[in-house]
Amino acid sequence: MPISATIITLNEGDNIADCLAALDFVDEIIVLDSGSSDQTEELCRACPKVRFYHQEWLGYGRQKNRAAELARHDLILNVDADERVSPQLRRSIEQFDSSSFAAARMARENYFGRRWIRHCGWYPDYSSRLYDRRRCSFSERAVHESLQTAGAVATLAGNLVHYTYNGVGDYLERMNRYSTLAAEEYHRAGKTAGLLRMLVKPVATFIKMYLLRRGFLDGRTGLVLSLLYAVYTFCKYAKLSELNAEEHRK
Structure with a gap:
């Protein structure tokens, strides 16, 4: 099943290029930007798979749902600009059985500065990010949104690498x-x-x-x-x- 990746952005020029490079296996990438003043748009438009849109800020959940609405395909992979799909996670995503599951969760490998935080509740820090938009959507909270699913949720092998805070x-x-x-x-x-x-x-x-x-x-x-x-x-x-x-x- 073809996959549309979605990313919401605001001044992510330092992160977006590496994020896009790790998504070269998907069929398209929807970037929904809320007013970047740096090189975010320029870097995105240089990627052939990206379709770039502008949207005034709606809140995290609503912004992600709007990005999914713009996608051509129903299977959505949502990532943040400071996240990277690891090679093992990529293989798991490519093998995902969308006929049996409404969504899939993945472990996040969270970094604080240069250190991978393995405790503090920061790992495995499962997050559902691969989903069928016909059966799932994000809660419309202003912050700390989560995916609401109507169906079974699979667990994928491999980590979603997250450069959470620089320090x-x-x-x-x-x-x-x-x-x-x-x-x-x-x-x-x-x-x-x-x-x-x-x-x-x-x-x-x-x-x-x-x-x-x-x-x-x-x-x-x-x-x-x-x-x-x-x-x-x-x-x-x-x-x-x-x-x-x-x-x-x-």
Whole structure:
């Protein structure tokens, strides 16, 4: 069955060329861009398999669904620009039986800087990315979207290599944006964030990642990552508390 790969982009000039090179086995690549000001479009249009489109930002889930709608084929492989399909995963994708499964999940090999994080809950970090768009679609959450499937899900051999963060600075920059989106989503859902929750949730996040998920086995990087996730959790609930307070003042 022919495969359409989909990628949503915004200023991915440093990543997109290697991502596209690892997708040379698919039949077409849909790139849906939300306003890049770097060389993303130029690099994409240089690839013969790419069909490049512009779309104002809709949120992660809706943006990915829109990219799938633009594809010529029903079997969709969704990847991010900072991800690479490994040779073993490529072979598994090419052998996928779309008549028996609605989707397939794959392990993600996540990197923080130059280190592959094998613990902290970061591996195998299964994610469903190969799917039949007639039976599956992404949840329309603003952040942390997931594939909603109507049918059996296979597990593929091979890793989807993910260069998650370049380092602490990159994490902190994106954390501010992600924590805002998460807080806004919680606010719309009517969730609250009292002092106890702001205190307990970050500590619980650290304990889960560093101790229960054995982040200590990843050495110094495991400690740094667990602490950063605790900070993210605190910021998310602190921003939610601000939103709730602003609403009460109105």
